Amino acid sequence: xxxxxxxxxxxxxxxxxxxxxxxxxxxxxxxxxxxxxxxxxxxxxxxxxxxxxxxxxxxxxxxxxxxxxxxxxxxxxxxxxxxxxxxxxxxxxxxxxxxxxxxxxxxxxxxxxxxxxxxxxxxxxxxxxxxxxxxxxxxxxxxxxxxxxxxxxxxxxxxxxxxxxxxxxxxxxxxxxxxxxxxxxxxxxxxxxxxxxxxxxxxxx
Amino acid sequence: xxxxxxxxxxxxxxxxxxxxxxxxxxxxxxxxxxxxxxxxxxxxxxxxxxxxxxxxxxxxxxxxxxxxxxxxxxxxxxxxxxxxxxxxxxxxxxxxxxxxxxxxxxxxxxxxxxxxxxxxxxxxxxxxxxxxxxxxxxxxxxxxxxxxxxxxxxxxxxxxxxxxxxxxxxxxxxxxxxxxxxxxxxxxxxxxxxxxxxxxxxxxx
Amino acid sequence: xxxxxxxxxxxxxxxxxxxxxxxxxxxxxxxxxxxxxxxxxxxxxxxxxxxxxxxxxxxxxxxxxxxxxxxxxxxxxxxxxxxxxxxxxxxxxxxxxxxxxxxxxxxxxxxxxxxxxxxxxxxxxxxxxxxxxxxxxxxxxxxxxxxxxxxxxxxxxxxxxxxxxxxxxxxxxxxxxxxxxxxxxxxxxxxxxxxxxxxxxxxxx
Amino acid sequence: xxxxxxxxxxxxxxxxxxxxxxxxxxxxxxxxxxxxxxxxxxxxxxxxxxxxxxxxxxxxxxxxxxxxxxxxxxxxxxxxxxxxxxxxxxxxxxxxxxxxxxxxxxxxxxxxxxxxxxxxxxxxxxxxxxxxxxxxxxxxxxxxxxxxxxxxxxxxxxxxxxxxxxxxxxxxxxxxxxxxxxxxxxxxxxxxxxxxxxxxxxxxx
Numbered sequence: 008x009x010x011x012x013x014x015x016x017x018x019x020x021x022x023x024x025x026x027x028x029x030x031x032x033x034x035x036x037x038x039x040x041x042x043x044x045x046x047x048x049x050x051x052x053x054x055x056x057x058x059x060x061x062x063x064x065x066x067x068x069x070x071x072x073x074x075x076x077x078x079x080x081x082x083x084x085x086x087x088x089x090x091x092x093x094x095x096x097x098x099x100x101x102x103x104x105x106x107x108x109x110x111x112x113x114x115x116x117x118x119x120x121x122x123x124x125x126x127x128x129x130x131x132x133x134x135x136x137x138x139x140x141x142x143x144x145x146x147x148x149x150x151x152x153x154x155x156x157x158x159x160x161x162x163x164x165x166x167x168x169x170x171x172x173x174x175x176x177x178x179x180x181x182x183x184x185x186x187x188x189x190x191x192x193x194x195x196x197x198x199x200x201x202x203x204x205x206x207x208x209x210x211x212x
Numbered sequence: 213x214x215x216x217x218x219x220x221x222x223x224x225x226x227x228x229x230x231x232x233x234x235x236x237x238x239x240x241x242x243x244x245x246x247x248x249x250x251x252x253x254x255x256x257x258x259x260x261x262x263x264x265x266x267x268x269x270x271x272x273x274x275x276x277x278x279x280x281x282x283x284x285x286x287x288x289x290x291x292x293x294x295x296x297x298x299x300x301x302x303x304x305x306x307x308x309x310x311x312x313x314x315x316x317x318x319x320x321x322x323x324x325x326x327x328x329x330x331x332x333x334x335x336x337x338x339x340x341x342x343x344x345x346x347x348x349x350x351x352x353x354x355x356x357x358x359x360x361x362x363x364x365x366x367x368x369x370x371x372x373x374x375x376x377x378x379x380x381x382x383x384x385x386x387x388x389x390x391x392x393x394x395x396x397x398x399x400x401x402x403x404x405x406x407x408x409x410x411x412x413x414x415x416x417x
Numbered sequence: 418x419x420x421x422x423x424x425x426x427x428x429x430x431x432x433x434x435x436x437x438x439x440x441x442x443x444x445x446x447x448x449x450x451x452x453x454x455x456x457x458x459x460x461x462x463x464x465x466x467x468x469x470x471x472x473x474x475x476x477x478x479x480x481x482x483x484x485x486x487x488x489x490x491x492x493x494x495x496x497x498x499x500x501x502x503x504x505x506x507x508x509x510x511x512x513x514x515x516x517x518x519x520x521x522x523x524x525x526x527x528x529x530x531x532x533x534x535x536x537x538x539x540x541x542x543x544x545x546x547x548x549x550x551x552x553x554x555x556x557x558x559x560x561x562x563x564x565x566x567x568x569x570x571x572x573x574x575x576x577x578x579x580x581x582x583x584x585x586x587x588x589x590x591x592x593x594x595x596x597x598x599x600x601x602x603x604x605x606x607x608x609x610x611x612x613x614x615x616x617x618x619x620x621x622x
Numbered sequence: 623x624x625x626x627x628x629x630x631x632x633x634x635x636x637x638x639x640x641x642x643x644x645x646x647x648x649x650x651x652x653x654x655x656x657x658x659x660x661x662x663x664x665x666x667x668x669x670x671x672x673x674x675x676x677x678x679x680x681x682x683x684x685x686x687x688x689x690x691x692x693x694x695x696x697x698x699x700x701x702x703x704x705x706x707x708x709x710x711x712x713x714x715x716x717x718x719x720x721x722x723x724x725x726x727x728x729x730x731x732x733x734x735x736x737x738x739x740x741x742x743x744x745x746x747x748x749x750x751x752x753x754x755x756x757x758x759x760x761x762x763x764x765x766x767x768x769x770x771x772x773x774x775x776x777x778x779x780x781x782x783x784x785x786x787x788x789x790x791x792x793x794x795x796x797x798x799x800x801x802x803x804x805x806x807x808x809x810x811x812x813x814x815x816x817x818x819x820x821x822x823x824x825x826x827x
Contacts, residue, residue: 009684010672014665020658022650027607027712028638034711035637036669037682043635048667050629051659054651057625067652069624096649097642098401105406107413152416156402157395187415189392190362191399191408196303197361197437201310203396208313210392210415211357214479215467219460225453227445232507232812233433239506240432241464242477248430249461255424257458259446262420272447274419301444302437402642508811515816517823562826566812567805597804597825600772601818604806606713607771611720613806618722620802620825621767 011037063139065132066096066114079103079112086110087146092136092168093154094118094161102154110152113139118160119167127167137175144179151176153185216242268344270337271301271319284308284317291315292351297341297373298359299323299366307359315357318344323365324372332372342380349384356381358390421447473549475542476506476524489513489522496520497556502546503564504528504574512564520562523549528570529577537577547585554589561586563595626652678754680747681711681729694718694727701725702761707751707783708769709733709776717769725767728754733775734782742782752790759794766791768800 008016011033018029036044059070061077068077079085089110093099099112115131124130140148153168155161169183176183188206190199199207213221216238223234241249264275266282273282284290294315298304304317320336329335345353358373360366374388381388393411395404404412418426421443428439446454469480471487478487489495499520503509509522525541534540550558563578565571579593586593598616600609609617623631626648633644651659674685676692683692694700704725708714714727730746739745755763768783770776784798791798803821805814814822 010665010669011682011684014662014669017658017662017665020654022646023643030712030715031637033669034682036666037673039635041670043632044666044670047629047632048663050625050632051651051666052663054625054629054648055656055659058652067626067649069626093401095402097645100645101402101404102409105409105413107406107410152413154401154412156400157397158400161401184416186409186412187392187394187417189394189396189411189415191394191396191411192362192405194396195361195363196298196359196366197300197306199306200397201312204307204310204391205312206394206396207359207391208310208357210394210417211389212392212415215460215464216477216479219457219464222453222457222460225449227441228438235507235510236432238464239477241461242468244430246465248427249465252424252427253458253462255420255427256446256454256461259420259424259443260451260454263447272421272444274421302440305440503811505812511812511814512819515819515823517816517820562823564811564822566810567807568810571811594826596819596822597802597827599802599804599806599821599825601804601806601809601821602772602815605771605773606708606769606776607710607716609716610807611722614717614720614801615722616804616806617769617801618720618767620804620827621799622802622825 064099064112064114065116065135066099066112087143088149089152090140090143090148090150091152091154094156094164098154098156111143115164118155119164121159121163128171131164131168133168133171136172140172140175140179140181144181148179148181151181151183153183155186157188269304269317269319270321270340271304271317292348293354294357295345295348295353295355296357296359299361299369303359303361316348320369323360324369326364326368333376336369336373338373338376341377345377345380345384345386349386353384353386356386356388358388360391362391362393474509474522474524475526475545476509476522497553498559499562500550500553500558500560501562501564502578504566504571508564508566521553525574528565529574531569531573538581541574541578543578543581546582550582550585550589550591554591558589558591561591561593563593565596567596567598679714679727679729680731680750681714681727702758703764704767705755705758705763705765706767706769709771709779713769713771726758730779733770734779736774736778743786746779746783748783748786751787755787755790755794755796759796763794763796766796766798768798770801772803 014033015026015030018024018032019026057070058067059075060066061068061080062075063080064077066077074081086109090113091102091108091110092113092115093102094115094117096114099114102108113136117131119127119130151172153165155165165185172183187210188203189210190203190207194203219238220231220235223229223237224231262275263272264280265271266273266285267280268285269282271282279286291314295318296307296313296315297318297320298307299320299322301319304319307313318341322336324332324335356377358370360370370390377388392415393408394415395408395412399408424443425436425440428434428442429436467480468477469485471478471490472485473490474487476487484491496519500523501512501518501520502523502525503512504525504527506524509524512518523546527541529537529540561582563575565575575595582593597620598613599620600613600617604613629648630641630645633639633647634641672685673682674690676683676695677690678695679692681692689696701724705728706717706723706725707728707730708717709730709732711729714729717723728751732746734742734745766787768780770780780800787798802825803818804825805818805822809818
């Protein structure tokens with residue numbers, strides 16, 4: 008297999024990329040600036056070395072010698088009584104971008120699968136979460152917010168976690184909340200499903 | 213113009229129907245059962261005659277000699293302290309189908325347009341609404357729920373109406389609420405807009 | 418069931434119309450002009466009475482006392498040596514609109530289904546076609562053009578008909594041709610399937 | 623800007639990739655196998671070094687010390703009397719995959735833009751093409767096939783090139799052909815545009 012084919016094969020592993028687009032990526036690189044291609048290659052190669060996993064929230068962040076936690080977890084100005092649980096780094100990015108939350112985060116790293124599985128807690132970072140909660144409890148943690156997608160997997164994970172953390176919530180005296188449900192931006196009433204209408208009615212304000 | 217062309221022209225006025233589908237409707241009728249075609253023609257012709265506008269909620273309903281109001285408005289078992297305002301009959305159908313609401317309705321018949329207009333209250337059935345509110349007030353009306361789409365037109369209409377009804381709300385002592393906002397069924401956090409996340413966070417439960 | 422529901426039910430039989438749009442049609446008629454609604458009802462009712470099936474090409478046309486054939490089949494200026502076979506009236510409309518064909522037509526009224534069936538010739542107007550060919554043969558018919566969609570059903574029907582008419586073609590001395598295949602307007606080479614490229618190469622000019 | 627952001631920025635330059643997917647690529651690499659990431663980096667870095675432009679057809683191919691031309695141009699079994707002109711490497715891949723062509727190729731590297739431009743011949747590899755034609759003429763070149771997309775840009779390029787090469791065609795005695803037009807796989811007659819029907823009728827067979 009030649010270099011173009013080999014690289015095409017590798018690009019096919021990228022999320023959401025089929026054979027045709029993978030091949031187009033290879034041709035794109037062939038006709039791109041040498042300096043861009045070389046930066047890209049270096050950037051890919053050094054990405055892991057220059058990135059750490061935050062010891063608190065478990066998200067990826069640009070490594071720094073001086074601290075094991077990311078900019079958000081290190082920010083003393085944020086509200087340590089709130090902990091929002093998200094599934095992935097991009098979910099956390101979306102949440103943070105909304106600009107209305109001042110508390111802390113934890114990234115689960117996935118979902119509990121819908122099909123039964125042994126030790127579902129291992130599919131998400133349940134151990135790390137428990138540790139963090141215990142530490143945060145000393146800083147006055149009072150509420151854990153589940154910010155999971157309103158999809159079957161998200162609901163299932165939320166329900167598993169609520170159960171998993173219930174004893175801890177009692178012992179450490181924090182409450183568990185879920186993101187509110189209702190009409191999201193753009194929802195037309197005519198096309199809204201009954202579940203959404205039910206929630207929107209219950210959460211009317 | 214021949215009969216097929218004339219009928220095609222008429223079908224083009226149907227909501228969401230282009231020239232090609234209009235023509236296909238005409239050919240469909242040509243090859244359809246005579247009894248079906250004749251029932252359809254009769255059904256269309258008698259629709260208005262057999263249908264009334266409910267004198268309370270203003271929705272269309274099958275005419276009945278005995279009463280001027282629809283089945284919902286005539287149902288003495290429903291909660292008259294609640295009045296939900298929707299834009300159209302189909303919105304009301306969607307709402308009623310969710311099966312969790314036991315109160316009354318009012319159908320605005322449209323939206324207040326986003327571009328400035330003279331007497332915007334005439335674009336919706338504001339006069340009928342005021343009358344109904346006054347009557348319901350005697351039955352103990354305590355809350356009006358705005359069930360409008362989370363679209364710019366829906367928001368604009370809600371904001372206009374809240375203003376329009378504010379004095380009445382004070383005088384007749386009812387509160388105005390809006391359907392709750394947040395994640396709707398299927399929303400993935402990663403793709404949620406900031407407004408939706410903000411609402412979902414505020415309405416967490 | 419009330420009038421709105423009954424009419425909604427009837428609109429659901431329209432090609433390509435689901436329950437939601439059917440219902441919207443009913444509400445549209447409720448709020449439409451009375452004169453429009455009445456014309457529509459009349460138009461639907463009289464459509465069949467005012468329309469004939471052309472005794473030659475079998476398409477629908479506005480009935481006329483004086484002749485049993487449609488405007489195209491009655492047009493003495495058209496080329497009777499050519500006969501184009503299409504599946505439906507709308508296919509014939511599309512073909513005629515291209516404005517480059519001066520010959521005659523025949524409308525099959527359907528496709529031969531892909532799954533095996535008894536007497537497939539009855540699924541299309543094979544008998545009428547044979548009769549017409551025999552008559553046209555006396556006017557010098559020299560070529561029958563299959564203008565069928567490049568879909569599995571279209572190909573299957575073309576192949577069935579080619580077989581079905583082969584003996585007649587020999588006896589009456591006409592040739593059978595098929596619409597040319599190749600790049601259609603808008604085809605990007607990158608996305609063209611191998612069959613299309615093969616045909617485009619073979620038919621290069 | 624941190625490493626994740628920098629890499630995201632670079633992925634955004636990939637064809638068809640927006641900010642969200644670019645970011646997802648970066649997170650994908652963070653969680654991917656180290657050996658895969660390292661191969662990808664190396665593959666990108668060495669791609670240009672291991673790839674040549676074929677001195678005949680101008681497409682990219684895996685470099686080899688021994689020859690300046692790609693596998694197809696070096697294949698003595700192919701028919702040198704035919705030369706197919708395509709716009710890009712991927713177009714050539716699609717054409718070759720159809721498996722019915724045994725001749726040679728030339729890759730233009732783009733299209734002549736629709737808006738007027740100075741020296742349009744410089745937007746495509748017109749000089750290289752002329753050189754190749756002259757050389758191939760000695761091997762008996764008899765036909766040049768334009769295999770360009772049936773899009774406005776493709777048609778415009780074909781028309782420009784036909785003009786550009788007309789003198790040469792006369793001098794060197796080769797003919798110029800275009801891919802055939804007609805129904806492409808899946809075309810439904812009802813939805814076919816008039817141009818396609820016209821071509822399909824003209825190219826009937």
